[in-house]
Amino acid sequence: MFPTLHIFHKTVFTTFLFITFFCNFAIAEISSKQREATYKQLEIFSNVLSMLQENYVEEIVTEEVINGAIQGLLFSLDPHSSYLKPEGFKELQEETQGSFSGIGIEVTIKNDLLTIISPIADTPADRAGLKANDLIIEINGVKTKNMGPYEAIKQLRGPKGTEVTISIHREGWENLKKFTISREIIPLQSVKAEFLSPGFIYARITNFQSHTSKDFKTKLQELKKEYPINGFILDLRSNPGGLLNRAVAIADYFLDDGIVVYTKGRRDDQNTVFNAHATGEKKYPLVVLVNEGSASASEIVAGAIQAHKRGIIVGTQTFGKGSVQTIIPLPDGAGLRMTTARYYTPDDRSIQALGITPDVVVPFIPCISPEKEKGQRKFIKEIDLENHLSGTEESLQEKKNNTDTELEKRLLEDNQLRSAFNILKSLNLFSEYKAVK
Secondary structure (H helix, E strand, O other), X not given: XXXXXXXOOOOEOOOOOEEEEEOOOOOOOOOHHHHHHHHHHHHHHHHHHHHHHHHOOOOOOHHHHHHHHHHHHHHXXXXXXXXXXXXXXXXXXXXXXXXXXXXXXXXXXXXXXXXXXXXXXXXXXXXXXXXXXXXXXXXXXXXXXXXXXXXXXXXXXXXXXXXXXXXXXXXXXXXXXXXXXXXXXXXXXXXXXXXXXXXXXXXXXXXXXXXXXXXXXXXHHHHXXXXXXXXXEEEOOOXXXXXXXXXXXXXXXXOOOOEEEEEEEOOHHHOEEEEXXXXXXXXXXXXXXXXXXXXXXXHHHHHHHHHOOOOEEEEOOOOOOOEEEEEEEOOOOOEEEEEEEEEEOOOOOEOOOOOOOOOEEOOOOOOOOOOOOOXXXXXXXXXXXXXXXXXXXXXXXXXXXXXXXXXXHHHHHOHHXXXXXXXXXXXXXXXXXXXXX
């Protein structure tokens, strides 16, 4: 069986980036000099292991020691290469198809520290207030400094209803802050779509799962029955990634042709190109929201749209995960994950350690509602006057005002969404003016 090539954005994870095509993975040719050096080092390893087995203060479990050595070998290469024990490899295969129990965060090893890429929307971690780039210093009182990535995720997961306590350091904090979070079943629903106002769609994709592109298209077909689409906001903020082929499908929805993403490695069979196809969709104005929690697959979507000048990217610099990991099944049910390539945007940019720079940079500013002053002046309108003449559209206007109030509240609480909506309306007006000319 040929191994499947996967793309990951993290070393410890609650969702996974997969690219579901097959490749021949042969053992690369190495020179006799390299082989001789390798055998010499393996001999040293074997001697050390023998000495431990015979002389260590306590009897060692050889399998555990060798597994630890393999993990150390891969982790010394980069944060994303690792050895998956059978249970970890099984979880990897299952998680894009079914839900799991945990707190809902995506993490990686950054500067040797366990770092949150982003909390998944509407999960316990999100509701607890965890943020992208938070450092997890302790899990249930155990330091994470030398904790392996899979050991860490094992500690974060657990049965529904159980609690985990994590100690967090955030830039600007003087002391660690402890969060005790109850684990929940993390569902795979990854798409939400609605009209912000008639004709203007807001769609949020929280991660890319096996059914994401199908759910996305289904929801849009339902919305099209209400109003024609005049503008679109695609929210990829705090989207840590997921299945690459699903991300390509989302980008393909907005593009008619050209490259979506391509990968480049040392071997020819690690080089792959993904192209867009004509969909016949109307090319309405598009704004894509991103932030520092947007990683990997979400960066691919944003990068493709930006490179093809299909839409405006708004928000803050993205995470910058642009490497490809190949997953190789091993005979005992375990798996080997190693970095084999980098991926590039259609305009030949490597995202690795750089990320996507928005076209319009808009830092997120938390909403602080100002207290209303007593006796605040209110401007009087005709509709406020006693015995005013009723207008023929007054009842419709009242309904519209209620809708506008809800929209204004939502936009007030989210300055990035507010900027995106204003840009979208401007693009729509420009398109209308251009069409008239």
